[in-house]
Amino acid sequence: MRSELISRFGPYINWIDRDNTGHTPLFAIVRCYDHPDYTALVKTAIDTVADWYVSKKKPFNYQDHIDNKGNTLIHSISDGEALKYVLGKFEVLDLNALNMNQQTPLTQFIRYNRLSNIQTITKDDRLVIDRVDSKYYLSALDYVKLDKMKPRSGSNVSERKENVNKVIMNLIDSCHVKRNCPDVGGVRVGVARLKFDLNHEICLYLKSCVDGQWRLVVHTKKDLIKVLKLLKIENPNIFFGTSDLWFPGFYEVGETPSIDYSNKMKVNKQLTGLELLITGMLLDDGLNNNPILMSFFTTQRPLNEMQQLKMVINSRELHEETLLAKKGQLLQPDDDEKVLIISPEEVGNYKTFLKYSLNEITESFQLLERFYKILVFNVLKEKDLRYVLENILLLAAGTLDSSKAPKNLNQINFEGFQALSKLHETLASLEIPELKDRLIESIKLLRNTTSELLTSINNILDKKIKKWWSLYFDIKKTKDELIKVLKIETTYHGEVNNEMSATIQAAILEIGKLIGEMDLNSMVVNQLSRDNSINAMNASDVSDLASNSGSSGIASSGTSYFIGIIERRRHSYVDTLIDDYTKLRDEFVDLNLNIKINYESLCVEISNFYLFKKKFMRFMISRYITDSLQVLKLQRGVMVNQLQKLKEAQGH
Structure with missing residues (x-):
């Protein structure tokens, strides 16, 4: 076939006429794969057809050129x-149409x-590379021939095929990542596919x-979960986790076949979720430079x-050793080293900020x-x-047989409404369900990160801070x-410089330094030092204190025997109090360090979360x-074409 003949006789050809296979003249020309100048032939035919549509005062309609197997012109061009010329010539083209074999042009x-x-097609913005068919749940990424890339001995032809397969894989995978994964500081990471290995x-x-x-x-996938657990050990407050909320069990699959390819559908859900998880971690300023992750x-x-x-662990131990060194200085006389102990006012400030953040993030979680x-x-x-709109006339006629419906609905233009129903069905077929599925999974990821952050905040508020107040009041x-x-x-010995009194004084002063009540304790000790007579206390105080120290009637007993017993019990009681205090002190200091570190870390994560969310x-x-x-642009073009046909039908 000569190209100039197409230009000469093109205006006299009915380009939308069909043969018994559904091929139009344009479709037949596009399938002339053995033509010596195939590209020039197709370009000439496209220009001629475009002029023909203009002469008929109609927009080009790609649906006029779909054969009986559902193949479009894009499927057939070789x-x-x-x-590239066809894609640039016409705006209203469906690059994601599925034929009867459930294949898009790209998969073919x-x-x-x-x-x-x-x-060529991967450079066009109209392509949705993740389009999945509704029967096998396969996308273009699943058609890449991975099994044919393995090194093998053979002819140069086999090697060339392997190289082509590798180039195709790189093209498809990189296109998928560019379209679905953001560039974060020169880094993009995406999940191209999920496959089973030899260990299942x-x-x-x-x-x-x-x-x-x-x-x-x-x-x-197990290694990815292990990496997440390592990150969680390194920083327990990150807002990504490994629980069932992140990896739900109902998406897990095996290699055994399943009814209606449901396993492949689950794998697709996992792939989308995992890719969004990786995208989220890269967008988190606290993780995108983590050496383990990268x-x-x-x-x-x-x-x-x-x-x-x-x-x-070594990194944490080194950090803890530094903190322990500071902890050992906490009880030294130098007040400058008391910076690691949190005051009640600071704890109150921590709680106020965390409560405010909790309420704000909870509201975001609910939304x-x-x-x-x-x-x-x-x-x-x-x-x-969609089902109701496509079958509304049949439902109104009380039958599912379209041949009987016109008789039951003879009062209305059944054919016209049937055409509108067909138009709605066509528009619905142009929608890409994967777009909304990805949006849903994205909202789900945001919800999960919010939930994880709320768990970290509640952990400090409900556990650590409550424990801090409990220890504080015990001390x-x-x-x-x-x-x-x-x-x-002091009352019975008349002095505060004996051994027991000195021990008690030291403990009181240490506690005062620990919980920030030095002024009050100094006042008590100094008062006892200035007035060491029995007049420092009245009789009722002596009676109460004696009973608290483990004996009754000490005020009335004058024998040294009973006084010795009471003193031994009192000294034993002091030893018990000091031992209890020592345990409380160690736990209190550890908790102070833990709260301070976790609070500072959590504040950073809250700040990172707001940036990440945005x-x-x-x-x-x-x-x-x-x-x-x-x-929507494609649907609009199809609607214009269909309405044009309806007008022509009414004109006749």
Whole structure:
């Protein structure tokens, strides 16, 4: 066929006429794969057809050129240059249409190794690379021939095929990552596919781009969970976790076949969730520079969790040794070293800030939870609504047989309404369910991170701070008891410089320094030093203190025998109080350090969370809107074409 003949006779051809296979003249020309100048042939035919539509005062309608197997012109073009010309010529084209074999143009190009077509179509913004068919749940990423990339002995032809398969894999994987994963400081990481390894474990094919260099590494899902656990040990307050909330059991699959390919559907859900998890960690300023995480994403080597765990533990132990050194200085006379002990006012400030953050983040969590439920409910009810709209006339006629419906509804224009119903069905087929599924999973991830952060805040508020106040009042109670005993000791010995009194004084002063009540304790001790006579206490005080120290009637007993027993019991009681205080002190100091470190860490994580939430939502919504606008543009074009047909039908 000569190209100039098409230009000459094109105006006289009915380009939308069909043969028994559904091929139009344009479709037949596009399938002339053996033509010596295929690209020029297709370009000439496209220009001629475009002029023909203009002469008929109609917009080009790609649906006029779909054969009986559901193949569009895009499915059938075999040359990348010709495809580029067609994509640039017409705006209203469905690059994601599924044919009867549940294949999009891209998946068909991958099947037949049409490399130039793949290079062209992956550059078009109208392509949704994650489009999944509704029967097998396969996307373009699943059609990449991984099993044919293994080194083998053979001819140069086999080697060339292996190289083409590898190039196609790199093209598809990099396109997927560019479209679905943000660039964070020159780093992109995405999950290209999930596959089972020889040990029947799910493996993640991680495609990453670091400073323009693309890498593909493979790790098991279990290793990813181990990395998350290491990060959680390193910083317990990060807002990513490993619980069932993050890795739900109902998505787990085995290699055994399942009914209606439900296992593949679950794998797709896992892939989306894992990729969004990785995206979230990269957008978190507290994790995107973590060496353990970045090494896992970009380096192909087994995860040595024991070595990594030792590194994390050694780092923590070094930090703890520094803190313990400071802790040993806490009880020294120099007040400058008391900075690690938190005062009640500071604890109150901690609680106030955390309560405020808790209320604010809880409100955000409730909004995300509500939004998530609305989206899920919307998806479920959309299917019901679609069924009703597509069958409303049949339902009104009381029959599911379309041939009987016109008789039952002879009062209305059945054919016209049937055409509108068909139009709605066509528009619905152009929608990409994966776009909304990804939006739902994104909202779910935000909800999970919010829940994880709330758990960390509640852990400090409900456990650590409550424990701090309990220890604080126990120590204060011990101090009060020691002051009472000191008064008794002063009353009966008339001095505060004996051995027991000195021990009690030292303990009281130490407690005062620990809990920040030095002024009060100094006043008590100094008062006892200035007035060491029995007049320092009245009779009722003596009676009460004596009873508290383990004996009754000490005021009336004058024998040295009973006084000795009472003193031994009082001294034993003092020893018990000091022992109890020592235990409380160690626990209190450890808790102070723990609260201070966790509070500072949590404040950083709260700040990181707000930044993460803003960046993640901006990326998520912009991605969803961009892809949805492409679908809406296509639907608008189809509606214009269909309405044009309705007008023509009414004109006749």
